[in-house]
Amino acid sequence: MSSRQASLQRGGTAVHLAPGKWQRLGSLTDEEGRFFMLALDQRDSLRRALGAALGISPDAVAADHLTGFKQAVTKTLAPYATAILLDPEYGYPHVIEHLPPGVGLLLCLEESGHEKAGPGGRERKTRLLNNFSVEKAQQLGADAIKLLVYYNPDASAEVRRHQQEIVRQAGGACARAGLPFLLELVSYAIEEAGTDTAEYARRKPDLVARSAAEFSKPEYQVDIFKLEFPADLKWTQEYANGAFDGKVREPVYSLAEVRERCRRLDQVTDGPWVILSAGVTIEEFLVQVDLATEAGASGFLCGRAIWKDAAPLFRDQVAMEEWLDTKGVYNSLRANAHAQLALPWMEHRL
Amino acid sequence: MSSRQASLQRGGTAVHLAPGKWQRLGSLTDEEGRFFMLALDQRDSLRRALGAALGISPDAVAADHLTGFKQAVTKTLAPYATAILLDPEYGYPHVIEHLPPGVGLLLCLEESGHEKAGPGGRERKTRLLNNFSVEKAQQLGADAIKLLVYYNPDASAEVRRHQQEIVRQAGGACARAGLPFLLELVSYAIEEAGTDTAEYARRKPDLVARSAAEFSKPEYQVDIFKLEFPADLKWTQEYANGAFDGKVREPVYSLAEVRERCRRLDQVTDGPWVILSAGVTIEEFLVQVDLATEAGASGFLCGRAIWKDAAPLFRDQVAMEEWLDTKGVYNSLRANAHAQLALPWMEHRL
Numbered sequence: 001m002s003s004r005q006a007s008l009q010r011g012g013t014a015v016h017l018a019p020g021k022w023q024r025l026g027s028l029t030d031e032e033g034r035f036f037m038l039a040l041d042q043r044d045s046l047r048r049a050l051g052a053a054l055g056i057s058p059d060a061v062a063a064d065h066l067t068g069f070k071q072a073v074t075k076t077l078a079p080y081a082t083a084i085l086l087d088p089e090y091g092y093p094h095v096i097e098h099l100p101p102g103v104g105l106l107l108c109l110e111e112s113g114h115e116k117a118g119p120g121g122r123e124r125k126t127r128l129l130n131n132f133s134v135e136k137a138q139q140l141g142a143d144a145i146k147l148l149v150y151y152n153p154d155a156s157a158e159v160r161r162h163q164q165e166i167v168r169q170a171g172g173a174c175a176r177a178g179l180p181f182l183l184e185l186v187s188y189a190i191e192e193a194g195t196d197t198a199e200y201a202r203r204k205p206d207l208v209a210r211s212a213a214e215f216s217k218p219e220y221q222v223d224i225f226k227l228e229f230p231a232d233l234k235w236t237q238e239y240a241n242g243a244f245d246g247k248v249r250e251p252v253y254s255l256a257e258v259r260e261r262c263r264r265l266d267q268v269t270d271g272p273w274v275i276l277s278a279g280v281t282i283e284e285f286l287v288q289v290d291l292a293t294e295a296g297a298s299g300f301l302c303g304r305a306i307w308k309d310a311a312p313l314f315r316d317q318v319a320m321e322e323w324l325d326t327k328g329v330y331n332s333l334r335a336n337a338h339a340q341l342a343l344p345w346m347e348h349r350l
Numbered sequence: 351m352s353s354r355q356a357s358l359q360r361g362g363t364a365v366h367l368a369p370g371k372w373q374r375l376g377s378l379t380d381e382e383g384r385f386f387m388l389a390l391d392q393r394d395s396l397r398r399a400l401g402a403a404l405g406i407s408p409d410a411v412a413a414d415h416l417t418g419f420k421q422a423v424t425k426t427l428a429p430y431a432t433a434i435l436l437d438p439e440y441g442y443p444h445v446i447e448h449l450p451p452g453v454g455l456l457l458c459l460e461e462s463g464h465e466k467a468g469p470g471g472r473e474r475k476t477r478l479l480n481n482f483s484v485e486k487a488q489q490l491g492a493d494a495i496k497l498l499v500y501y502n503p504d505a506s507a508e509v510r511r512h513q514q515e516i517v518r519q520a521g522g523a524c525a526r527a528g529l530p531f532l533l534e535l536v537s538y539a540i541e542e543a544g545t546d547t548a549e550y551a552r553r554k555p556d557l558v559a560r561s562a563a564e565f566s567k568p569e570y571q572v573d574i575f576k577l578e579f580p581a582d583l584k585w586t587q588e589y590a591n592g593a594f595d596g597k598v599r600e601p602v603y604s605l606a607e608v609r610e611r612c613r614r615l616d617q618v619t620d621g622p623w624v625i626l627s628a629g630v631t632i633e634e635f636l637v638q639v640d641l642a643t644e645a646g647a648s649g650f651l652c653g654r655a656i657w658k659d660a661a662p663l664f665r666d667q668v669a670m671e672e673w674l675d676t677k678g679v680y681n682s683l684r685a686n687a688h689a690q691l692a693l694p695w696m697e698h699r700l
Contacts, residue, residue, distance in 0.1 A: 019442070019443070019446040019447070019490060019491060020488075020489050020490040020491035020492075021491065022446065022447070022491065023446060023449065023455050023490070023491030023492075023493075024491050025451070026449070026450070026451030026452055026453070027377055027451075027452065027493075029451045029452070030451070030452075031450065031451060031452055032451075033451050092369070093369070096369040096372065096373060097369070097372070099373065099376070100376070100381060101375075101376030101377075101379045101380070101381060101382075101383050102376055102377065102379070102380075102381055102452065103376070105373050138370075138488065138527075138528065139370050139526075139527065139528035140369060140370040140373070140528060141369060141370035141371065141372065141373030141374050141528055142370075142373075143373075143377075176489075177488075177489065178488065178489035178490060178491055
């Protein structure tokens with residue numbers, strides 16, 4: 001049941017969205033229209049984490065390991081989320097029965113990882129899962145569709161066109177099904193030596209904003225964006241002394257400049273957006289949530305920042321569940337609390 | 351967000367239901383899996399009520415009147431419901447934007463009323479809406495499909511077969527879409543002079559139970575039943591002195607016998623069920639909710655008992671909204687409170 005206030009807010013705005021999508025989006029939020037969503041569709045990154053915990057190579061990690069971990073996280077943390085993002089392979093079939101009533105469901109369309117592409121193989125193409133589709137996701141009860149696209153607006157034209165076409169097609173399929181389309185954009189380094197460099201930290205705000213602007217075009221039919229934080233807090237003057245990972249860096253911007261980048265991202269994004277964690281620590285993520293929601297984000301869709309420290313305990317089921325029950329819940333509660341001032345999605349201009 | 355208890359309950363039961371339907375059913379309930387649902391798909395009965403309020407014939411009631419009433423009820427009372435049942439014609443397009451996030455949506459498949467059929471035209475056939483379907487409902491964001499079927503197990507074979515076939519087809523379409531199928535069964539008098547007679551009151555428990563048993567067969571693929579109260583409280587010893595409508599009747603059974611009828615109905619119904627109000631007074635409905643949930647009902651799907659007294663005030667918008675804001679809310683709160691001991695649907699044997 002919802003607060004009457006939420007009803008009035010919704011009634012009082014003029015949002016242009018197909019009513020079926022509107023109804024489904026409401027299944028992903030709290031009563032005010034804010035997203036506190038748990039990402040659990042990790043595959044390759046989870047294989048690496050569980051492989052490390054088990055002392056085996058990622059390739060040797062069994063499907064049962066992935067599903068066992070996803071079950072433990074779902075049972076403990078899904079009750080604190082307004083929605084959960086699952087992959088249809090290792091997640092959905094094994095955890096759906098542990099989802100409490102009222103927790104919304106997103107299913108992802110893409111394969112984990114990316115195909116190397118472009119000159120020198122430094123660019124990235126997204127691959128869709130075989131034998132899966134928007135229609136199948138709907139039949140499985142999905143409230144929304146998620147697609148992750150690696151995107152660098154300075155990549156070669158061929159790679160950009162490939163990524164754009166995948167998004168366009170997914171947008172069309174979602175529109176036909178009446179399902180909200182959540183697009184996740186992740187940038188990557190092409191020229192730079194890596195993402196943890198001063199050069200990349202400097203470029204990141206621009207990469208994130210230009211990507212969001214591209215896919216804000218109506219032809220992609222994106223309903224909600226899952227975006228990276230448009231800067232690297234570890235390279236800000238205020239946090240460059242190792243606040244989040246103990247490493248000292250030469251700052252490239254100030255927190256005030258980062259705030260401005262967040263506002264710019266909100267301005268160029270034509271639709272509601274949530275922030276992703278990309279595996280940063282929970283402490284860094286909570287600052288990102290503060291700044292993103294201050295700028296107009298409608299919440300978060302976060303996985304690893306909340307539950308990643310459970311993975312190293314995977315060999316000891318009891319210790320892992322104890323961690324999830326205590327620190328995992330603590331992380332969820334803090335993330336939810338930090339997103340309390342998020343903008344209800346229907347108040348975002350669409 | 352849901353309580354962790356609900357999660358454990360769900361994990362601890364062995365319910366056989368397609369996972370997509372499971373996920374969608376969860377959108378209709380509270381965190382414990384109980385249904386407090388508002389019915390607002392009335393068309394013919396609402397035409398009659400608004401016609402009376404306006405001093406015009408039901409045929410002269412305009413579409414705008416129906417939609418205006420439905421908007422007022424939705425804005426005020428939907429926030430107190432776990433889900434709302436709408437018709438796709440006068441309801442959905444006009445009220446969907448007033449639905450708060452998290453309130454589930456059911457759409458109905460059938461036309462209002464019935465076609466006279468059978469010997470002497472005393473039997474009833476259901477007709478489906480033109481230009482509407484399970485697929486369209488899904489595209490509009492429906493969490494579940496509702497079909498009302500008038501049914502008398504002693505009707506002629508041809509009429510019974512017609513009704514059964516409609517249910518079978520709707521069940522198949524819902525299974526293909528992954529949408530939960532809610533079947534509403536309403537009995538009617540064939541031999542008896544009317545439904546408010548000692549004869550019909552005596553027969554009703556049997557009619558309701560036999561109808562529920564028929565459509566519990568797996569071939570119909572019903573996921574949840576919306577059932578009449580399996581007796582007429584106005585004809586019980588305890589309430590026959592006019593408790594609900596001031597009219598004195600010669601009782602035909604005791605409350606203890608009615609309790610037994612409720613238990614029997616629960617036993618023959620193969621799936622979770624909710625109770626409907628059929629326009630009785632709120633006082634009578636609250637007693638029905640007590641007895642039905644005591645016997646194993648998972649909540650209610652109730653319209654007129656909650657909001658019908660707003661209709662006579664329709665000429666005076668301010669007075670009507672004032673009534674909805676006070677008495678309407680009061681009725682919703684009481685109905686929800688009386689259903690607090692309802693059986694979470696996933697605990698019902700399926």
